[in-house]
Amino acid sequence: MYKKGMLIFAVIMTLSGCGKPKDSVEGKIEKLLSQMTLQEKIGQMNQLTGLGLAEDMQNQIKSGKVGSILNETDAKTINELQRIAVKESRLGIPLIFGRDVIHGFKTIFPIPLGQAASWNPQIAENGARIAALEASSVGIRWTFAPMVDISRDPRWGRIAESCGEDPYLTSIMGAAMVKGFQGNKLSDATSIASCAKHFAGYGASESGKDYNTTWIPELQLRDVYLPSFKAAADAGAASFMCSFNDINGVPSSGNELLNQQILRKEWKFDGVLVSDWASIEQMITHGVCSNLKDAAQKALKAGVDMDMMGFAYTGNLNELVKSGAVSEKQIDASVRNILRLKFRLGLFDNPYVKESETSPFYTVDALAKAKQAAVEGSVLLKNTNNVLPISSDIKSVAVIGPLSDSPTDQLGTWIFDGDASHSVTPLAAIRSTFGNQVKIIAEKGLTYSRDNNSEGISKAVSAARQADVVLYFAGEEAILSGEAHCRADISMPGKQTELLAALKQTGKPVVTIIMAGRPLTIEKEVEMSDAVLYAFHGGTMAGPALADLLFGKAVPSGKLPVTFPRMVGQIPIYYAHKMTGRPAKDAVMMNDIPVGAGQTSLGNTSYHLDAGDKPLFPFGFGLSYSTFQYSPVKISSNEISKNESFTVECNITNTGKYEAAEVAQFYIRDLVATLARPVRELKGFQKISLKPGESKAVKFEISSNELGFWHQDNTYSAEPGEFQAWISKDSQSGDPKTFSLK
Numbered sequence: 120m121y122k123k124g125m126l127i128f129a130v131i132m133t134l135s136g137c138g139k140p141k142d143s144v145e146g147k148i149e150k151l152l153s154q155m156t157l158q159e160k161i162g163q164m165n166q167l168t169g170l171g172l173a174e175d176m177q178n179q180i181k182s183g184k185v186g187s188i189l190n191e192t193d194a195k196t197i198n199e200l201q202r203i204a205v206k207e208s209r210l211g212i213p214l215i216f217g218r219d220v221i222h223g224f225k226t227i228f229p230i231p232l233g234q235a236a237s238w239n240p241q242i243a244e245n246g247a248r249i250a251a252l253e254a255s256s257v258g259i260r261w262t263f264a265p266m267v268d269i270s271r272d273p274r275w276g277r278i279a280e281s282c283g284e285d286p287y288l289t290s291i292m293g294a295a296m297v298k299g300f301q302g303n304k305l306s307d308a309t310s311i312a313s314c315a316k317h318f319a320g321y322g323a324s325e326s327g328k329d330y331n332t333t334w335i336p337e338l339q340l341r342d343v344y345l346p347s348f349k350a351a352a353d354a355g356a357a358s359f360m361c362s363f364n365d366i367n368g369v370p371s372s373g374n375e376l377l378n379q380q381i382l383r384k385e386w387k388f389d390g391v392l393v394s395d396w397a398s399i400e401q402m403i404t405h406g407v408c409s410n411l412k413d414a415a416q417k418a419l420k421a422g423v424d425m426d427m428m429g430f431a432y433t434g435n436l437n438e439l440v441k442s443g444a445v446s447e448k449q450i451d452a453s454v455r456n457i458l459r460l461k462f463r464l465g466l467f468d469n470p471y472v473k474e475s476e477t478s479p480f481y482t483v484d485a486l487a488k489a490k491q492a493a494v495e496g497s498v499l500l501k502n503t504n505n506v507l508p509i510s511s512d513i514k515s516v517a518v519i520g521p522l523s524d525s526p527t528d529q530l531g532t533w534i535f536d537g538d539a540s541h542s543v544t545p546l547a548a549i550r551s552t553f554g555n556q557v558k559i560i561a562e563k564g565l566t567y568s569r570d571n572n573s574e575g576i577s578k579a580v581s582a583a584r585q586a587d588v589v590l591y592f593a594g595e596e597a598i599l600s601g602e603a604h605c606r607a608d609i610s611m612p613g614k615q616t617e618l619l620a621a622l623k624q625t626g627k628p629v630v631t632i633i634m635a636g637r638p639l640t641i642e643k644e645v646e647m648s649d650a651v652l653y654a655f656h657g658g659t660m661a662g663p664a665l666a667d668l669l670f671g672k673a674v675p676s677g678k679l680p681v682t683f684p685r686m687v688g689q690i691p692i693y694y695a696h697k698m699t700g701r702p703a704k705d706a707v708m709m710n711d712i713p714v715g716a717g718q719t720s721l722g723n724t725s726y727h728l729d730a731g732d733k734p735l736f737p738f739g740f741g742l743s744y745s746t747f748q749y750s751p752v753k754i755s756s757n758e759i760s761k762n763e764s765f766t767v768e769c770n771i772t773n774t775g776k777y778e779a780a781e782v783a784q785f786y787i788r789d790l791v792a793t794l795a796r797p798v799r800e801l802k803g804f805q806k807i808s809l810k811p812g813e814s815k816a817v818k819f820e821i822s823s824n825e826l827g828f829w830h831q832d833n834t835y836s837a838e839p840g841e842f843q844a845w846i847s848k849d850s851q852s853g854d855p856k857t858f859s860l861k
């Protein structure tokens with residue numbers, strides 16, 4: 120048994136690191152830390168953007184003033200900078216090289232929102248793995264991904280980088296990305312450290328304008344915005360990044376509740392917390408710090424380990440320690456996290472990258488996986504008279520539209536390293552794969568998505584007249600989404616709607632394929648089209664994927680990861696909304712109100728006179744070439760006890776003619792609780808493949824704890840009472856089964 124004195128001794132030993140076995144990572148960290156000067160410690164906390172082999176950079180590395188470099192992508196340069204760190208700096212601590220490898224390094228996968236539309240975590244894991252293989256081959260060992268910000272505002276340009284609106288779907292896809300980036304173990308030379316970002320609440324930026332303020336009550340933060348980060352941490356994410364926004368008035372880079380209380384204390388996260396680009400410094404602009412020194416002190420107190428391009432730490436921590444304003448212990452805590460990451464990555468043992476002779480880029484496997492991701496990440500929104508897939512009787516197709524042959528735009532946002540000359544566009548793919556089956560008449564009509572010049576429209580129309588079916592590739596150029604690329608009007612840009620109207624006039628069946636970085640308000644366009652396939656920005660292999668889908672070599676199986684509004688005024692719009700005291704009932708549309716109606720009641724329920732209460736397409740929606748029948752839901756017991764698991768299941772039958780995949784979605788609703796709860800919450804999903812006529816059972820196991828939510832006193836628990844459960848094809852359909860929690 121411990122005596123009091125022994126206990127104190129053990130605590131001191133542990134805190135000082137003396138208690139760690141010398142050859143354990145923690146032991147090695149402590150040994151190194153004990154040899155470091157304050158200046159060298161501060162150096163580890165400094166991340167600079169690459170300047171190649173510039174003399175100034177070399178000198179800073181030599182004198183131990185840099186811990187990490189981002190945006191260096193040349194293997195030779197990386198090795199040389201690393202050599203300077205390892206051989207010429209006093210302690211030989213290796214650098215870690217970071218880069219935004221978001222949805223591919225060279226081989227570009229669909230934007231994360233498109234990957235999320237696959238509802239297949241294997242797709243996300245594959246994408247991250249290929250990205251890691253390619254990026255690590257030049258010496259990049261840290262990516263600033265996945266972005267697991269819950270995004271309920273399609274005006275926000277960064278929705279493209281997200282997995283959409285739902286905490287559960289984002290958690291699953293984000294964790295899969297972490298797994299893909301980091302591989303089986305971080306020390307493997309092909310593994311790259313992931314970074315869950317942006318911690319936290321960034322997706323809630325007011326009016327969908329980047330960097331804007333957020334107001335998020337703590338229980339909503341914990342219920343909606345944090346679970347995907349927790350899931351990333353549980354999946355082993357090696358690092359986190361602060362967000363740019365202030366949250367309830369406190370910028371994330373100085374936010375002790377988020378970074379100390381939640382991330383470190385509650386979640387026990389021992390990885391690196393890096394600021395966003397100059398986000399420590401920007402606390403001055405936010406108006407919560409008077410100068411860089413103040414900002415450095417706040418960020419350190421909040422537990423931000425590394426300053427990305429902010430110069431707050433390098434310029435001020437020394438003086439702050441000397442003056443006693445911050446303690447060296449606080450600095451040690453951050454340096455430990457940074458050294459731990461470097462040890463975990465194996466950088467001390469293998470600091471250099473092998474400069475490979477054979478290109479690891481755009482391999483057959485990578486391209487095949489990227490294509491599969493684009494196939495599964497495309498969502499069929501409409502298919503009147505089964506115009507799709509294009510029947511073998513069709514003799515000619517017109518390929519029209521600004522996105523039909525735009526190698527750069529199909530890659531989407533956050534493409535630093537992907538080479539558009541490797542993109543296979545829809546036009547190229549249709550030509551090469553189906554060129555001997557149908558005659559292809561190509562006419563773009565508009566040269567780019569924002570093109571306001573209607574001159575090309577008549578040529579496009581005459582191309583359409585000569586064809587049996589029109590394939591119209593519309594949407595957004597890549598530049599219209601991404602960081603700081605937000606839109607207040609998310610309708611189809613330029614003259615694309617006019618072009619569609621002209622194509623429709625020809626009387627030919629029109630299939631509209633939309634390639635975009637966000638949900639667009641496309642009600643008119645959907646009405647005018649016989650079929651609509653929403654492809655997001657599908658990456659390098661978007662063309663072959665779309666060609667296969669259009670011609671029936673593949674069957675659509677994507678489902679929307681985010682609600683599509685009819686019009687901007689409905690935003691924020693998401694499926695997991697509350698019931699309100701007056702839920703919408705018999706919405707009266709503005710045009711149906713009799714003239715002179717005066718102050719007549721229009722029902723006094725919750726809806727917009729011009730938009731009603733429904734989205735254009737709900738979360739989870741997506742059609743197939745086949746059809747599926749869901750049997751009634753069965754629950755293992757109608758009365759669940761606390762701390763018990765139970766199962767919810769049903770049979771799904773493929774009632775159509777195509778072998779196809781279906782995403783069965785499992786939702787619950789807490790009918791009566793102490794706080795109003797969402798009308799539905801996703802708790803599970805399964806993507807299953809079925810042959811025509813085949814049936815399969817889908818079964819979800821859930822613990823009663825997962826029925827819980829956060830309460831005003833910051834505790835999480837499930838409340839006894841009545842619940843409903845659905846297994847359905849989207850967030851609006853299906854028949855619920857009621858059960859109770861005792």
Ligand code: NOJ
Pocket residue numbers: 219263316395396602
């Ligand atoms: C700013 C972005 O917000 C962040 O996501 C990115 O990782 C950094 N810049 C580095 O490029």
